[in-house]
Structure formats: structure tokens, C-alpha cells
Amino acid sequence: MSKIAIFGLGAIGSLLSKYLLKNKNNQLFFFNRSSKKAIQINFEGKIESYPIELERSNQNSFDWIIVCLKTYHLPVAKAAISQLIKPGTKIAIFRNGLNLSADFLDVLPNQNILETIIDCSVQRQSDASYLQLSIPKIILLDSTLAQTFKQLFADAEIDIQLTNKFKEAQWKKLIESSSLGALQAIHEKPCVIFKDPKILAEYEQLIRESIVVANSDGVSIPAKFAEVLLEKLKSYPDHKGSSMLADKLAGRPIELDAKIGIIVKVGIENGVDMSTLTRILCAVEFAK
Numbered sequence: 001m002s003k004i005a006i007f008g009l010g011a012i013g014s015l016l017s018k019y020l021l022k023n024k025n026n027q028l029f030f031f032n033r034s035s036k037k038a039i040q041i042n043f044e045g046k047i048e049s050y051p052i053e054l055e056r057s058n059q060n061s062f063d064w065i066i067v068c069l070k071t072y073h074l075p076v077a078k079a080a081i082s083q084l085i086k087p088g089t090k091i092a093i094f095r096n097g098l099n100l101s102a103d104f105l106d107v108l109p110n111q112n113i114l115e116t117i118i119d120c121s122v123q124r125q126s127d128a129s130y131l132q133l134s135i136p137k138i139i140l141l142d143s144t145l146a147q148t149f150k151q152l153f154a155d156a157e158i159d160i161q162l163t164n165k166f167k168e169a170q171w172k173k174l175i176e177s178s179s180l181g182a183l184q185a186i187h188e189k190p191c192v193i194f195k196d197p198k199i200l201a202e203y204e205q206l207i208r209e210s211i212v213v214a215n216s217d218g219v220s221i222p223a224k225f226a227e228v229l230l231e232k233l234k235s236y237p238d239h240k241g242s243s244m245l246a247d248k249l250a251g252r253p254i255e256l257d258a259k260i261g262i263i264v265k266v267g268i269e270n271g272v273d274m275s276t277l278t279r280i281l282c283a284v285e286f287a288k
């Protein structure tokens with residue numbers, strides 16, 4: 001039996017819980033800031049609902065803590081998460097950005113921290129349920145820890161891929177989500193904005209500069225990745241949004257430090273010339 005704490009029961013915490021609950025060898029414990037009595041997810045018209053009780057004590061010891069917070073939640077949540085850590089506890093971190101382990105290296109050894117990439121859009125609905133738009137794809141750095149984590153999802157319909165090019169995959173996701181999200185947040189509209197050739201050109205320029213920054217960080221992403229993303233953009237419907245746009249429209253903080261902010265930070269550290277990235281970062285900050 002694996003004892004698993006889900007810390008942060010929002011979109012991603014609820015999604016992962018839905019799949020983890022299908023494995024009868026898992027025992028789940030839920031931690032969330034606001035009160036919650038159920039997880040409810042609608043996927044392809046099928047609504048799954050699970051009654052839950054939030055944990056009030058931090059006395060239990062867990063095999064895994066799965067952290068599903070926005071970047072800006074962590075400073076407040078860190079102390080509570082740290083109290084849950086006992087010898088042997090492992091942490092899986094689900095959030096956007098780079099160098100995710102850094103947040104927990106003061107409380108856990110590196111070999112017990114699993115960085116993840118998750119590809120699955122999950123949107124909160126007005127009735128507090130979640131709309132899941134696809135089967136989740138999770139990418140992990142191939143390791144014993146990742147293989148142990150994958151086993152938690154035994155028999156679940158979920159795509160978990162182990163790769164030796166994790167950092168490259170992290171950068172590729174970051175480049176797309178940051179470029180798309182930053183422009184949507186500024187213009188406060190979904191993908192329809194890319195019909196404007198000026199905005200489309202800015203998107204391309206953001207991608208090209210971000211590729212240079214990524215390569216300065218030790219990965220090897222070819223310049224033609226820009227064409228791949230521009231082609232991918234054509235397949236998106238006009239109404240496709242992003243988490244940055246959703247946060248902007250809802251008046252919530254935007255995860256800038258995990259998106260365009262981290263790209264600019266790495267670029268500055270490595271002396272990269274990035275006029276479009278810095279201009280767009282300022283514009284998003286100004287529009288906040």
C-alpha cells in the first residue's frame with residue numbers, strides 16, 4: 001500500500017487524484033487551503049465524482065507527497081509541506097517552470113525529488129468542478145524514482161513517458177506556453193489574436209529568442225523548432241486559451257516567474273541578447 005499526500009487540490013491535484021484513486025494499492029490523503037468535500041471531473045461528457053475529506057493533522061507519514069501548487073502558492077505552503085516530510089518521503093512536483101527541485105533541496109535529498117512535466121488542460125468550472133480536455137501526458141526523467149512513481153498509476157489510462165532528455169522537454173514546453181501565454185495575457189484574448197500578423201510575428205520572435213536562451217542553458221534545441229511551433233499554432237482553435245490568460249481574466253496572479261520570467265532570468269545570467277523577451281515581460285507586468 002502506498003500512502004500518498006496530494007498537496008493542492010486544484011485542477012492538477014484533482015486530475016492526478018482521479019487516476020491515483022483507480023489503483024487500490026494507493027491510499028490518498030488530501031491537503032488544500034480552502035475547504036473541499038469532493039473531486040468532480042468531467043472528461044468527454046463523463047462526470048466522475050469522489051467524496052473526500054481534507055487532512056487536519058500532519059502526523060501521518062507518506063511514501064509520496066505530490067505537490068500541485070501554482071508558483072506563487074509555494075512561499076506560504078512550504079512550511080506545511082516540510083512538516084509532512086519524514087525519512088524516506090519522496091516528493092513529485094507538478095508545476096510549470098525550470099529547476100523545480102531547487103524549492104525542496106533544503107528539506108529533502110535530490111534523489112527523493114521528482115520533477116515532472118504534465119500536458120493536459122484542466123479548467124475550473126463555475127460549479128467548482130473541473131473540465132479535463134485530454135488524456136494526461138506526464139514526462140519524467142528516466143530514473144528509479146520515476147519508475148516507482150509510474151507504478152502508482154498502474155492500470156490507469158494515462159500516458160507516462162520516461163526520457164533521458166527531460167531538460168530539453170521542459171524547455172520545449174516552457175518556450176511554447178510562455179510565448180503563447182504572455183501574448184494572450186497582454187491582449188486578454190485566446191488564440192484568435194494570432195490572426196493579426198504583427199502579433200504572430202512577435203510570437204515567432206519570442207520563440208526564436210527563447211530557443212537561444214535555452215541553448216545557453218545547456219540544451220540543444222534547433223532553430224527550426226520555431227517552425228514546428230508555428231505549424232502547431234495553426235492547429236489550435238481560435239478559442240484556445242492558456243493558464244496565463246485564465247489567471248489574467250480571473251484577476252489572479254500570473255505565474256510569471258515560472259514562464260517568461262524564468263527565461264529572461266536565465267538569458268540575463270548567460271548574457272543573451274533578447275529585446276523581444278524583455279519588452280514582452282515588461283508589457284505583461286504592466287498589464288497585471
Ligand SMILES: NC(=O)c1ccc[n+]([C@@H]2O[C@H](COP(=O)([O-])OP(=O)(O)OC[C@H]3O[C@@H](n4cnc5c(N)ncnc54)[C@H](OP(=O)(O)O)[C@@H]3O)[C@@H](O)[C@H]2O)c1
Nearest residue numbers: 008009010011012032033034068069073077095096121122
Ligand atoms: N490547470 C492546468 O490545465 C495545468 C496544466 C499543466 C500545468 N499546470 C501547472 O500545474 C501547477 C498547478 O496548477 P493548477 O491549475 O492545479 O492550480 P490551481 O487549480 O490553482 O490549484 C492549486 C491548489 O493549491 C491550493 N493551495 C494554494 N495554497 C495552498 C496552501 N498554502 N496550502 C494548501 N493548499 C494550497 C489551492 O487551494 P484553493 O482551493 O484555496 O485555491 C488550489 O486548490 C501550476 O504550475 C500550473 O501552471 C496546470
